[in-house]
Amino acid sequence: MGASNQGNIKKWLSLKNTAILFLVVYFSIFMIYPIFKAFAGSLHNWNPLIDKYDFVGLANFKTVIQSKLFWESIKNTLFFTFFSVLFRVVIGLGLAMLLYSRLVKFKSFFNGLFYMPTITPLVAVSFVWLWMFNPQFGLINNIFNLDINWLNDTKYALPAITIMTIWKDYGYAAVIFLAGLMGLPKDVFEAADVDGASKFRKFVHITLPLLKPITIFVVITSLISYLQAYVQILIMTEGGPGTSTYVISYLIFDEAFVKYNFGTASAMSIILFVIIGILTALMFKVTGERKMTP
Numbered sequence: 647m648g649a650s651n652q653g654n655i656k657k658w659l660s661l662k663n664t665a666i667l668f669l670v671v672y673f674s675i676f677m678i679y680p681i682f683k684a685f686a687g688s689l690h691n692w693n694p695l696i697d698k699y700d701f702v703g704l705a706n707f708k709t710v711i712q713s714k715l716f717w718e719s720i721k722n723t724l725f726f727t728f729f730s731v732l733f734r735v736v737i738g739l740g741l742a743m744l745l746y747s748r749l750v751k752f753k754s755f756f757n758g759l760f761y762m763p764t765i766t767p768l769v770a771v772s773f774v775w776l777w778m779f780n781p782q783f784g785l786i787n788n789i790f791n792l793d794i795n796w797l798n799d800t801k802y803a804l805p806a807i808t809i810m811t812i813w814k815d816y817g818y819a820a821v822i823f824l825a826g827l828m829g830l831p832k833d834v835f836e837a838a839d840v841d842g843a844s845k846f847r848k849f850v851h852i853t854l855p856l857l858k859p860i861t862i863f864v865v866i867t868s869l870i871s872y873l874q875a876y877v878q879i880l881i882m883t884e885g886g887p888g889t890s891t892y893v894i895s896y897l898i899f900d901e902a903f904v905k906y907n908f909g910t911a912s913a914m915s916i917i918l919f920v921i922i923g924i925l926t927a928l929m930f931k932v933t934g935e936r937k938m939t940p
Contacts, residue, residue, distance in 0.1 A: 709913070722890070761820070772810070779797050784796075819864050831856075875895055898911050
């Protein structure tokens, strides 16, 4: 038995070391190296097409800060992110409350139905909504009897993409909130029923406070995701009309792979990386403090 146990321990240690080595190599190649490469590129006038890589210091960052298009992309990113996160949380929580209640039968069916858009590839969803927003034969205009050229009007293009993104992602929030609701202590609600608390008061004073860690998680992860939004914009508008749907991720793509200003694109990437890093650190700080609170 002793020899057998020692053999199992050695085998486990061998598998553990192999897994650790794999993770180290993976993160080094696909995460750490690209970050350092982007930082180095942000300090150079970099154009791989003509093999140009001249050191310019912080000039790329100065160019980015002075760019009107950069600040417009920041404004568009904030608009897109704010409303996408807001409605993702509100709709997700509302549907989770509905599925958790006794009003809905066949809960597993509806749970899967609501989650279906989340697991559908974003490229496919973008093409479907591109057709739905068509001003001549699109489903949106025909259902609501509208006459709006959604994706070719500077007033409606970004809201249209935001609507599509909310529809695509609300199911994820609903599933997370539903899991949180199912884990809430029932004795607290029973005590509130004894005290004669209304459903609204129980929701405001019990449900929402208890769901705070989950809400924070959904908000922060959504922020990180939407700050990097790119695919739907590339497919549906390509940043247009004009520059009305340029967000920072699409601007990075445009600078790098259309204009081949890899140095400027790298500087923008570093700025975006810092923003996402701050939000990630905030997420860990808030959730860590929550766990330590007695």
